[in-house]
Amino acid sequence: xxxxxxxxxxxxxxxxxxxxxxxxxxxxxxxxxxxxxxxxxxxxxxxxxxxxxxxxxxxxxxxxxxxxxxxxxxxxxxxxxxxxxxxxxxxxxxxxxxxxxxxxxxxxxxxxxxxxxxxxxxxxxxxxxxxxxxxxxxxxxxxxxxxxxxxxxxxxxxxxxxxxxxxxxxxxxxxxxxxxxxxxxxxxxxxxxxxxxxxxxxxxxxxxxxxxxxxxxxxxxxxxxxxxxxxxxxxxxxxxxxxxxxxxxxxxxxxxxxxxxxxxxxxxxxxxxxx
Amino acid sequence: xxxxxxxxxxxxxxxxxxxxxxxxxxxxxxxxxxxxxxxxxxxxxxxxxxxxxxxxxxxxxxxxxxxxxxxxxxxxxxxxxxxxxxxxxxxxxxxxxxxxxxxxxxxxxxxxxxxxxxxxxxxxxxxxxxxxxxxxxxxxxxxxxxxxxxxxxxxxxxxxxxxxxxxxxxxxxxxxxxxxxxxxxx
Numbered sequence: 001x002x003x004x005x006x007x008x009x010x011x012x013x014x015x016x017x018x019x020x021x022x023x024x025x026x027x028x029x030x031x032x033x034x035x036x037x038x039x040x041x042x043x044x045x046x047x048x049x050x051x052x053x054x055x056x057x058x059x060x061x062x063x064x065x066x067x068x069x070x071x072x073x074x075x076x077x078x079x080x081x082x083x084x085x086x087x088x089x090x091x092x093x094x095x096x097x098x099x100x101x102x103x104x105x106x107x108x109x110x111x112x113x114x115x116x117x118x119x120x121x122x123x124x125x126x127x128x129x130x131x132x133x134x135x136x137x138x139x140x141x142x143x144x145x146x147x148x149x150x151x152x153x154x155x156x157x158x159x160x161x162x163x164x165x166x167x168x169x170x171x172x173x174x175x176x177x178x179x180x181x182x183x184x185x186x187x188x189x190x191x192x193x194x195x196x197x198x199x200x201x202x203x204x205x206x207x208x209x210x211x212x213x214x215x216x217x218x219x220x221x222x223x224x225x226x227x228x229x230x231x232x233x234x235x236x237x238x239x240x241x242x243x244x245x246x247x248x249x250x251x252x253x254x255x256x257x258x259x260x261x262x263x264x265x266x267x268x269x270x271x272x273x274x275x
Numbered sequence: 276x277x278x279x280x281x282x283x284x285x286x287x288x289x290x291x292x293x294x295x296x297x298x299x300x301x302x303x304x305x306x307x308x309x310x311x312x313x314x315x316x317x318x319x320x321x322x323x324x325x326x327x328x329x330x331x332x333x334x335x336x337x338x339x340x341x342x343x344x345x346x347x348x349x350x351x352x353x354x355x356x357x358x359x360x361x362x363x364x365x366x367x368x369x370x371x372x373x374x375x376x377x378x379x380x381x382x383x384x385x386x387x388x389x390x391x392x393x394x395x396x397x398x399x400x401x402x403x404x405x406x407x408x409x410x411x412x413x414x415x416x417x418x419x420x421x422x423x424x425x426x427x428x429x430x431x432x433x434x435x436x437x438x439x440x441x442x443x444x445x446x447x448x449x450x451x452x453x454x455x456x457x458x459x460x461x
Contacts, residue, residue, distance in 0.1 A: 004387055007359070031356035031384050032366045074367050215367045218337055218353075225338075247350055247365050249338045 009049035010034055016053045021063055023137075024200055025070070027224035033070075040069040064140060071138040075112040075215070076154060077171075080246050081164035083214075084120060086266040088166050091241050092124050095209055101130045104208040104235065106199060107216035108134035111145030115174075116165075117212065118188040123168050127191065133206050135197035142194045148184035155182050199228050204235050211236060214267075215245035226253040233258035236271040243268050276304050276418075276459045278341060278357075278393040280385050282378030282408070284311040284400030286428025288323065290448055291398070295327040295346075297452025301459040305341040306330065307357070307385070309349045309376045311400070317350040324348060337365045349376040356384035372404035382408025391416030394458060396451060397442075398422045400432025409440035418458065420444045420451050 010033070018024045025033060041052050044065075056066050078084055095101050105114050114134045121127040136142050150158075159171040175182040197205055199216065211232050217225045232242055233255060242259060244267040250256040259269035279301075283290055287310045312320065317334040325332040328346050335347040335355050340362050349355035353365040355376050371377035382395050382405060395412040397405045399422060413419050421442040424430035437445060444454055 006387070029358070029364045031358040031364045032368065034387075035356065035366075035380065035384065036368070074369050218365050218367075222338060245367075247337060247353055249336050252338055 006034065006038070006049060009053065010037060013037060013049050013053045013056075016057055017066070020057050023067065023198075027200055027221045027227075029219050029221055032219055036070050040066060043069065067138050068140040071109070071136070071141055075109050076161075077112045077116045077150070077158040078161035078165050078167075079112070079116075079214075080266075081161040083243065083246065083266040083268075084116060084165035086263045086268055087117070087210075087243060088120055088124065090262055090268060091210060091243075092121075092126060094239070094241070096124070096126060098209055099129065101126065101210070102206055102208045103130055103132045104206055104211045105132060105134040106197070106205075106211060106213040106232075108136050108145050108194070109141050110150075111148060111194075112150070113212060113214065114145060114192060115148060115184050115188055116162075118192065119162070119167065119171075119174055120165065122188070130191050132192040133208075134192055134194050135205060136194075137196065137198040137200070139196060142196060146189070146194050148186065148189065149181050150184070152177055152180045152182050199231070200224060204231060206235060207237055208235050208240055209237055210241045210243070212243045214243060215248075217248055218245060222252050225250075226255050229253050229255035229258070233271060233273060236273075238271060238273060240271045241268060242271070276392060276394050276455075277343070278385060278389045279304055279306045279396065279455055279459065280381055280393060280412075281306065281308045281396040281398065282310075282382065282400075282405040282432075283308075283398035284374070284402060284404065284429070284432055286399035287311070289428065290422065291324065292327045293448045294396075294398070294452050295324060295329070297449055297456075298329055299456045299460055300329045300344065301456070302344040303461065304459040305343050305361075306346040307335065307341060307349070307355070307381065308346065309355060309378045309381050311374045311376075311402075311404070312351060315351065317348055320348050320351075335363045335365075337363055339363055349381065351376070354380040356380060357388060358384070359388050361388060372402055374402065374404055377408075378405030379408035383411045386412040386415045386417055389417065391418075394418040394420060394455065396420045396422075396455070397433055397436040398448070399427035399429050401429040402431060403435035403439070405432060406435040406439035409436050409442075413440055413443075418443050420446070420454060422451065423447050 162171040262268040419442045
C-alpha cells in the first residue's frame with residue numbers, strides 16, 4: 001500500500017519544529033495534531049505540510065502563527081456547568097480550610113475557565129485568599145486570556161450555564177458589553193498570574209491545592225498523558241484536587257494511581273500520595 | 276469491511292432506527308455513528324440505539340479501539356477521530372460546519388487509516404457536514420452510501436454529499452442496510 005505522504009510530512013514537520021524552535025509535539029495525539037497541521041496548511045493557502053515546514057524553518061516571524069494554529073484553544077465560560085457546581089459543593093469547602101489557596105489552571109487557553117472559576121471563588125468568599133496560576137504554552141493565547149474579551153453572542157448561553165453552575169448573581173454583573181464584545185471585569189484577574197508553561201516539556205510549577213486541566217490531556221499521547229498526570233501529582237499538596245475534562249480516560253495511565261475519585265462524571269480527583 | 280462510519284443530522288434518530296433494525300450483527304466490522312443532536316448526552320443516545328441495533332452499543336471512549344462487532348456513538352460536544360492505530364481520540368477543536376461532533380472530522384480521519392476497508396454512510400440532515408469527509412473516503416478507495424434524498428426527512432445533507440462527493444450507492448434506508456450486510460458479512 002502506498003504510504004500516506006501526509007504522515008511522512010507530518011513527522012518531518014514535528015522534527016523541524018523541535019530542532020528549529022524547541023517545541024516538541026512528538027508526544028501529541030496524532031489524529032488531532034494531523035488535523036490541526038492540515039488546517040494550518042489550508043489557512044495559509046499552501047498545498048502540502050512540506051511547504052508549511054519549509055516556511056516555518058526559514059521565516060522566524062511565522063512561528064507564533066504556527067504555535068497559535070496548533071494550540072487552537074477552544075472553550076467557553078462555565079462549559080459543563082455541572083462540573084463547576086461540583087467544584088463549588090465538593091471542593092470549595094475543603095479549600096476554605098486553607099489560609100491561602102494556590103490554584104493552577106494548566107492549559108488556560110483564552111481564559112474562559114480562569115474567569116469562570118474566579119467568579120465562583122469570589123461568590124464563595126474565597127477569592128482574596130487565592131493565588132491563581134494560569135499557564136499555557138502559547139503566548140498569543142495568554143495575551144488573549146489577560147484581555148478577557150469574548151464575543152457577546154456567547155454571553156447569553158454563558159449566563160445560563162453560570163446559573164446552572166450555581167452562580168448567585170447574574171453574569172452580566174461581571175462584564176461590560178461593547179458592540180459585539182464583552183470584557184470581563186479586570187478585578188477578576190487581580191490574583192491571577194498568567195505565565196508560559198509547556199506541559200510537554202516543563203516541570204513542577206507550584207504547590208497547588210487545586211489543578212484544573214480540562215480537555216488538554218485529550219490532545220496528548222498515552223505516555224505524555226501519563227507524564228502530565230505524574231507532574232500534577234507532584235504539584236499537588238496531599239489531598240489536593242485535580243479536575244479534568246469530562247470525557248478523559250485515565251484507564252491507561254499508571255500515574256492515575258496517585259488519585260482517588262471525588263466525582264466521576266465531573267472528573268474531579270484527589271491526590272492520595274503517601275508523601 | 277473493517278469499519279462502517281455513519282453520519283446524520285436532522286431526522287437522524289428516526290433514520291438510524293430504521294437502518295439499525297435492518298442490520299445483521301456483523302462481528303467483523305466496527306460501526307461508528309456521529310449524529311448532531313441538540314441536548315442528548317451520550318448515554319441516552321446509546322440506550323436509544325441499543326433498542327434497535329443487533330450489536331452492542333457503546334459510547335466512543337478516547338484511547339480505546341474501534342471494536343469489531345460494536346456500534347460506537349460519538350459523545351456530543353466533542354469531535355471524534357480515529358487514528359492509524361484504530362483508536363479513538365476526542366477533541367474540542369472549533370466546530371466544523373457549525374457542529375461538533377462533525378461527520379467530516381470522523382470520515383476524514385478514518386479514511387486515512389481504513390482506506391478501501393471502510394464504508395461511509397450519509398443519512399438525512401439539514402446541513403452539508405459529511406460531504407467533504409465522504410469525498411476523502413472515496414478518494415482513498417472507501418465505499419460511499421448516501422440515503423436517497425427523496426426519502427430523507429431532510430434532503431440537504433444527502434444532496435450535498437451527492438454533489439460534492441458523489442456516491443457508490445444512493446438508496447433507501449432498507450437497501451442501505453442490506454448493502455452493508457452484504458459488504459460486512461463473510
